[in-house]
Amino acid sequence: MIEGKKCSNVVLKTRKIGKWVDVSTDEIFKGKKVILFSLPGAFTPVCSEKQLPGFEENYDKLLGLGINEIYCISVNDGFVMNAWACLLYTSPSPRDRG
Numbered sequence: 001m002i003e004g005k006k007c008s009n010v011v012l013k014t015r016k017i018g019k020w021v022d023v024s025t026d027e028i029f030k031g032k033k034v035i036l037f038s039l040p041g042a043f044t045p046v047c048s049e050k051q052l053p054g055f056e057e058n059y060d061k062l063l064g065l066g067i068n069e070i071y072c073i074s075v076n077d078g079f080v081m082n083a084w085a086c087l088l089y090t091s092p093s094p095r096d097r098g
Helices: 025-029 045-057 059-064 078-088
Strands: 011-016 019-024 034-039 069-074
Touching (some): 011 025, 011 078
Parallel strands (some): 034 069
């Protein structure tokens, strides 16, 4: 982890309500404290059972430390990541799951 590290501004292809949307990292990260972590692959047992749950279990604690958002990235494409989120949850975001 590199605290205070600024992310280069790049455009990401994201899925939002079933449509492709271009979003820049400035739009996502600017003025926020975020955690950006990566996983080797969706649907893998270690990622699904060990790595991702650790961030979920500590979600509120991390927000309490001043983190605004937590993002997970992987080598998988957006379709696979969406399918993985749908398999694991009814909503891809902890804040949306209530």
